[in-house]
Amino acid sequence: MKLLEEILAHNEKFVGNQDYEKYQTDKFPNKRAVIISCMDTRLVELLPQSMNIGNGDAKVIKTAGAIVGDPFGSVMQSILVAVYELKADEVFVVGHHNCGMSSLNAEAMLDKVKERGVSEETLATLEHSGVNLDQFLQGFDRVEDSVKHSVETIKHHPMLPSDVPVHGLVIAPDTGKLDVVVDGYQQ
Ligand SMILES: [Zn+2]
Known part of the structure; x- marks a missing residue:
């Protein structure tokens, strides 16, 4: 059973049993x-x-x-x-x-973004339109x-x-x- 189905099956019981009360x-x-x-x-x-x-x-x-x-x-x-x-x-x-967020590394995350199929061009377009990706993905x-x-x-x-x-x-x-x-x- 996929997660959504699991959730909905549980939900039907939850509401039916009036567990919300x-x-x-x-x-x-x-x-x-x-x-x-x-x-x-x-x-x-x-x-x-x-x-x-x-x-x-x-x-x-x-x-x-x-x-x-x-x-x-x-x-x-x-x-x-x-x-x-x-x-x-x-x-x-x-x-x-x-x-x-204390170990978030913007550069490493951007590598993963690219590995998952987001193109260099898309990222470059974002940077050119004023998005600072390093700042956007900054941790502490x-x-x-x-x-x-x-x-x-x-x-x-x-x-x-x-x-x-x-x-x-x-x-x-x-x-x-x-x-x-x-x-x-x-x-
Ligand atoms: Zn946290």
Whole structure:
């Protein structure tokens, strides 16, 4: 059975058995928080469990590396929507140790892009039209620095209300232990 079929077969039972009942809530976060974290598979359940976040408690945004790079990109857009439209009033950036983005090498990834059939010409056209591929595929050296940078991008955003605390944390993907990099109440 292919994955989509597996998912749909499970889904039919899930809905039929009314397993959804225990998850029912509304779109407003009970803890009035927005969490930006990494898409890492180890964090799917560990992160909310380790932070005591249940269904309905928070808005959760996942990206590779919990990076907020573009102040007018979709991640920042989501944060602003959460704050203005969904009653969130606190932001948590949660990076993690041993993150795939800490070892991301743009050059090596571009080699893989080419091996999978994307032509040199296509990449050259992108570069000529103003896309900086090295920057687009940039990771980070230290997760603490990356978290601090993301916190600053959010905190100094011209459209973020100044009374919204923005915290920076790093989680251990094996134990769930959180370390504070930026305490947003001290800003
Ligand atoms: Zn990661």
